[in-house]
Amino acid sequence: MAREACNEEFQNLAKAYEQDVTESLKKYEVLKDLDLFVLDNSIRESTVGQLRGHTIENKWKVYDEVKKCGFKHTIVASFNHSTRVDDVFIKQLADRGEDRAGLWAFSEITEAIKKKVPDTESIPVGLRKMKEAGLYNVIFEIDLGDSTYDFDRFTTKEMCALLKKWVDWVFENLSTEAKVFVSFRDLPDAMPTDSERVFEVTDFLCKLPLFGLMFEEPRGQSLPEECGTWAKHIRKVMDANNFNGHLLVHVHEKFGYCDVVALQVLMDGANGIWASVIKEGAAMGNAPSIVTILNLIRMGNKRVLKKFNCTYLRKAAINMTRITTGVDPHIKQPVYGARALDFVFDLNPEEFDFADFFEVQAPIRITTLSSAEMVQTKLVNYFGENEDFTIERANLMKEVMLEDLRANRKEEYMSKCGLAVLFDRxxxxxxxxIRDEIANDPMKTPHGQNLLKEIRERWDEWDLKDKVQGDNLLDYDSFYNGFMAPYFACYRCNDTKKALQALDMDIDNSVDWSEFCVFLKWAMKQYPKTIHTADDLLEVAFRKGLIPCMRDEMLVKK
Known part of the structure; x- marks a missing residue:
């Protein structure tokens, strides 16, 4: 009876769990059918706060990547009184005949603020420069908290009147085809104490011929539910006015919430995002559109697949990161980092497989958790078929990995040279x-290239003593005298001869430069922080690579 009562208790708990999780996940259903609007901000956001800003060439490259993604609306400029790169870039866009219907620029609503009261007469510089450039889609940025304006001296009604003035000006002076967004720039400051002001201004804006409203979380400090509630209640005001414009969100990173905040806001009332494809941006970056879009696809959204070139997004994100920072994305960056596609535990694809979606081959990560099949497959992928690339050999390689950790030897086995030396050991x-494959794999760091060049110069000096020069080979005695002597006491000793034979892969009584290079590249890859000179590189290559491999070879031959 006790057992039956216990089973019944767990069955009831399981039913309650199933109901609970089903109810909790219902909110994500809206993402499945969401017709996402994307206002791309890659040209502007990715350069904010960068140590090296965007050149005009950079902007063109990013712009071209954005177009390949299929985004139709792009923020191309933010003007001020200085002549910025944006000013020149916009002129070039016009000269190239780019369609301006999808090009957007920011503008303030005032030329100056004195004693927390805005200048309501002077035309803001952003609007003046847009007119000069022939742009006509405007994003007006406004602040509704008390830190920018004194709303006792400059009332909410006066704010609304100023907004209407400049919206009318846009249609009269830029284009009757203009599209206008109004962006709430400081909702985290305004909503806690002045939400009624936000709703009053929203209500007024819904009566104007706007394309939509936008807001941002500029500091990355607000919680997902908090930002979602802003969207929910702004949308209520929009619906009450039968306003069918867009509601977009832009979120910055700070405490790891940015992507969750973006999704929460979309679930609670927004229908779009203004964001860069990549995370790079002001402070710690923004919620990148690639992550938001991929999450929608993962939820079953088919609309974004039809609207955008989603399979290109990852390549675009990698390219944009390189353009902006000069380096690849962080390897652990979701979706477009190097590890985002990895097989980690086995070779079975996940339910939503990034590699399959982006039509690329998923890298196999070699760790102590990798299966023997993964190790075997990695060997074949790198070096082709080999009768010694067996499951048995792969298991031995896994054992050596564990031995390394027990010996406090921390190495990687993902690279070609790392895997090759593990195979040898x-x-x-x-x-x-294997030798030729690694020889053709270039040393990537300038420091490593310089050290390799220095060792090659030593090699060439000893090559002059050989009977045949310039053949990339050193006789045993030249290699011993030039490189092995510090580690093997006697050239004529039997162990030294066996060690040389172990290094001689093609058994021609000489050492090939490419054979030696396997271990030099391996050492530089494994221990970059401890290698400062060519002698350091040789020390590591022999002590940690060549000598252990030679010992293994000699044991096998015994």
Whole structure:
């Protein structure tokens, strides 16, 4: 009876859990059918706060990547009194005949603020420069908190009148085809104490011929539910006015919430985002559109697949990051970082497989958690078919990985040289194919290139003593005298001869530069922080790479 009562208790708990989780996940259903509007901000956002800003060439490259993604609306400029790169870029856009219907620029609503009261007469510089450039889609940025304006001296009604004045000016002076967004720039400051002011201004704006409203979380400090509630109640005001314009959100990073905030706001009332494709941006960056869009696809959204070139997004994000920062995205960046596609535990694709979606081959990550099949597949992918690339050999390689950790030896086995040396240390034989594959894999760091060049110069000096010069080979005695002597006491000793034979992959009584390079590149890859000179590189290559491999080879031959 006690057992039956216990089972009944767990069955009831399971039913309650199923009901609870079903109810909790219902809110995500809206993302499945959302017709997402994207106002791309890659040209502007990705350069904010960068140590190296965007050149005109950079802007063109980013702009072209945005177009390849299929985004039809792009923020291209934010003007001020200085002549910025944006000013020149806009002129070039016009000269190239780009369609201005999808090009947007920011503008303030006042030329100056004195004693927390705005100048309501002078035309803001952003509008003046847009007219000169022939742009006509405007994003007016406004502040509704008390930190910018004194609303006792400049009332909410006066704010509304000023907004109407400049909206009318846009249609009269820029284009009757103009589209206008109004962006609430400081909702985190305004909503806690002055939400009624926000709703009053929203109500007024819904009566104007706007394309939509926008807001941002500029500091990344507000919680998802908080931002979602802003969207929910702003949307209520919009619906009460039968206003069918867009409601967009832009979120900055600070405490790891940005992507969640963007999704929460979309679930609670917004229908679009203004964001860069990539995370790079002001402070710690913004919620990138690529992550938001991929989450919608993961939820089953088909609309974004039809509207945008979603399979290109990852490539675009990688390219934009390189353009902006000069380096690849952080390897752990969701969706477009190097590890985002990895197989980690086995070779079975996930339910939503990034690699399959982006039509790229998923990298296989080699760690102690990798299966033997993963190690075997990685060997074949790198070096082609080899009768020694067996499951048994792969298991031996996994054992060596564990031995390394127990010996406090922390190394990686993902790179070609890392995997090759692991294979060698596990009793495998480095073949000509493996050697040549690694020889053709360039050293990536300038420091490593310089050290490799210095060691090559030493090699060439000893090559002059050989009977045949310039053949990339050193006789055993030249290699011993030039490189091995500090580590092997006697050239004529039996162990030294066996060690040389172990290094001689093609058994031609000489050491090939490419054979030696396998271990030099491996050492530089594994221990970059401890290698400062060419002698350091040789020390690590011999002590941690060549000598252990030679010992393994000698044990096998015994």
């Amino acid at each position: 596990s009793g495998g034989k480095l073949t000509d194919e």
